[in-house]
Amino acid sequence: MVLPNKDVPFTGPSGITLHRFTPHKSASALTAKFRDGRIGLPADLRGGFASDGFQEIQPWLQEHCQPRRRPVRSSYMGDLYTCPRKFMWRVRYGLKVRGWMDPALHTGTFFHEMLRAVLTGSTIAEATSECDHLCQQCCSQLEAECDRNGMLPSGKPLEDSRQKCVNASALAKMMFELSVHPFLFSKMMEPYEVLTVEAPIEVKYRGIWAPIRCKPDALLMHRETGDVLVVNHKTTGERNTSTVCRSYPWALQPQLEHLCVRTVFPDAPNFRYLHNIMRKCSLRYPSKNSPTWEAYLENARAWYLKEGERDPANQPMLQSLFLLPSHPMTAELHVQLYEASRACYCDSIDTAKYPKNAASCFAFHKPCPFLSLCESTPGLWPRIIEERFEQVFREDEEDEAAADAPESEA
Ligand code: SF4
16 A cells, blocks of 8 residues: 655545644654654663653753742642643743733733722722823833834734734723722722732641732721621623633632631631622724724623623623631642642652643633743753743732832732
8 A cells, every 4th residue: 555645735535635734843853852862861761761851951941940939829720720831831930921912811900900090099080091001011011022023022913912902901991981880889889998909918828838829809898897808800701701600609719819818817707709700892992883982982881781681691790799608728628729839839840740731722712822832842942931931920020019009008
C-alpha cells in the first residue's frame, strides 16, 4: 500500500480532503530532540523518565524570573483547578503578557473602579471621570508596549486593542450609570454604614501553610444590629443570570471572603453576602442608532427592560442576598485550601507538579495567554519570556494602593 505524501493534503475516494496541521515547527523539532535524549539529562539520571528540559533552564528562571510564595486566593485556586500549568505561570512566576487587552476583564475593572469611587464619597460624575482617566492610562500603557510596526507583544495590533479599551470603558460607564442607584442607594442599603472598600484582608488559618487573602468589593455594617454585609459586584456575559446566583453560595470567592471577614470581625452576630450581577449589554457606543451618549443610555435602558421581559427568570440586573453559615470552614474547604496552599507555598517548582490541561487552552474560544510557552520547549522559554512577558505580583500592587489610601479607607 502506498501511503499519501505527508506534505500534500490527501483526498480519499469519498472526495473529502484530509488537511494537515503542523504544530509550532521549531517547537516540535526541539521536542523530538528532547524525547530522543539528544538534549537534556541522560535517561539513567532521570530515573527513566523523559526530560522536558525544565531542569536545564531552572538557573535562568531563578536568575531572571524568580518564582514567589503566594497567599491562597479564590482566583488562584480557580487557576489551579482550570490548569495547574497556568497556575504555575500566573501565580508562582507572576507572568503577565505585556500589553494584554481583554475587553471582558477591562469592562469589569472599569465598572468596579466607578463603584469604588462612589462608595468612597465621589459623585457619579466624578466616578465616571475616574473611569475616563483609567481608560487613558490603559491606552498609554498599550502605546508604551507597542513596537514600531504598531504591534503589541501579545501579537495584536495597537489600534485594535486601544479601540477595545475605549469600547470597554463606554460599556462600563453605561452599566454603572444604569445600575448605581438600584445597587448602592436602594432602601435595603440605608441602615448600613460602609466599613471598607476594596481593602485586602489576609489571615492565617491553622493547618493551612499559606495565608488566605481576599479583597471584598465592600464591607458594610448594620448600624443597629452590628451584622456584617459582604458586597460583591459582577459583570457577566452570561444570559442565565439566575443560574450564576444559584451556585454562587458555594463558590470559592464567598467562602474565602467569609473566612477572612469572620476572623477580622469575630463579634458580629450575623454575616450576609450581597451578590450584585449586571449582564453586559450588546449595544455599542457610538453607533448608528446611538450617536450621542444620551441616545446610548436610552437605548441601553430599553434593551435591559426588553431582556427582562423576554426572560423574567433571568433578569439582566439581579441581586441575591444570602445568610452565611455560622462556621465558615467545612472539611471540604479545608482539604481544598490545604492542597492549594501547598501549590502556592512549596519551595521547589517543577513542571511535573503543575501539569498542563489541554482542555483549557482555548476556553471561551480564546487562546490562553501562556499558549506560546506551552507549545514550545523550555529551551525557548527565556527568549519568549523576555520578549512577551513581565512579572507582576498582585499583592505588591494592593499593598502599595493600601499604603497610599487615606486612613479612613483602610
Ligand atoms: S496553554 Fe493550555 S496548558 Fe498551557 S497554561 Fe494555558 S491552559 Fe494550561
